[in-house]
Amino acid sequence: SRRITVRDIAAAKERAEKWPMLTAYDAMTASVFDQAGIPVLLVGDSMGNCHLGYETTVPVTMDEMALLSAAVVRGTRRALIVGDLPFGSYQEGPVQALRNATRLVKDAGVGAVKLEGGERSAHQIELLVQSGIPVMAHIGLTPQSVNAFGGYPVQGRGEEAAQQLLRDAKAVQDAGAFAVVLELVPAELAAEVTRSLHIATVGIGAGPDCDGQVLVWTDMAGLTDGRVPRFVKQYAQLRQGLGDAARSFAEDVVGGAYPAEEHSFH
Numbered sequence: 001s002r003r004i005t006v007r008d009i010a011a012a013k014e015r016a017e018k019w020p021m022l023t024a025y026d027a028m029t030a031s032v033f034d035q036a037g038i039p040v041l042l043v044g045d046s047m048g049n050c051h052l053g054y055e056t057t058v059p060v061t062m063d064e065m066a067l068l069s070a071a072v073v074r075g076t077r078r079a080l081i082v083g084d085l086p087f088g089s090y091q092e093g094p095v096q097a098l099r100n101a102t103r104l105v106k107d108a109g110v111g112a113v114k115l116e117g118g119e120r121s122a123h124q125i126e127l128l129v130q131s132g133i134p135v136m137a138h139i140g141l142t143p144q145s146v147n148a149f150g151g152y153p154v155q156g157r158g159e160e161a162a163q164q165l166l167r168d169a170k171a172v173q174d175a176g177a178f179a180v181v182l183e184l185v186p187a188e189l190a191a192e193v194t195r196s197l198h199i200a201t202v203g204i205g206a207g208p209d210c211d212g213q214v215l216v217w218t219d220m221a222g223l224t225d226g227r228v229p230r231f232v233k234q235y236a237q238l239r240q241g242l243g244d245a246a247r248s249f250a251e252d253v254v255g256g257a258y259p260a261e262e263h264s265f266h
């Protein structure tokens with residue numbers, strides 16, 4: 001069967017259907033989510049934290065994004081794959097954004113790209129969309145600006161900030177984005193944005209009324225080490241399970257229980 005496209009996302013909005021999105025960073029995990037029926041997978045620059053061991057998403061490069069995006073595309077058949085444009089790959093302007101987005105579409109095979117920023121990124125979004133590249137925008141808390149935010153505070157609190165968020169949402173819609181991530185936004189404001197846009201909103205820490213909901217998969221599955229944000233719900237305890245498996249293997253090797261007769265050749 002064919003892949004999900006941005007037209008399916010638009011149709012879901014018309015039918016007021018909610019949909020799930022997860023991050024994925026490798027072919028094997030992506031194939032699990034694809035077979036589980038997750039319609040949209042994001043090769044997020046959160047790979048910087050999850051898989052590459054960086055403190056933030058700021059150091060992630062285009063080479064890293066292209067490598068992992070290609071793996072996720074190869075591991076899936078049905079999901080729409082969205083590739084993040086990393087910090088520094090689109091801020092110089094629309095032409096730089098187009099060059100790097102084109103690389104993710106042509107070389108990695110993604111069906112859409114995502115970039116951060118509302119009004120400030122509207123020109124980039126416009127050129128990509130005019131060039132035939134579907135764009136998912138991302139407003140509210142934009143992690144690539146962690147140094148400017150001084151952390152990861154909830155956005156859009158207070159009348160002025162709320163008005164700015166609404167302007168950002170309208171700006172990315174007018175620029176042609178097919179969807180917009182709302183990160184760390186009060187639930188009431190995210191609901192208002194969702195009502196006032198004809199494109200899909202995708203919430204993360206933005207309450208229950210967005211069209212889609214996205215989580216970083218290692219948070220969702222309980223693989224992340226240590227504290228996870230309050231908006232995360234853990235649907236498995238993979239860190240415990242994987243650690244138990246490794247400890248059992250080690251015990252068996254040290255104690256001589258593995259390999260047993262059925263694992264051996266003669």
Ligand code: KIV
Pocket residue numbers: 023042043044045046047084138181204214215216
């Ligand atoms: O990189 C990422 O995982 C993201 C999502 C949290 C929206 O941008």
Ligand code: NA
Pocket residue numbers: 044045046057084
């Ligand atoms: Na991201």
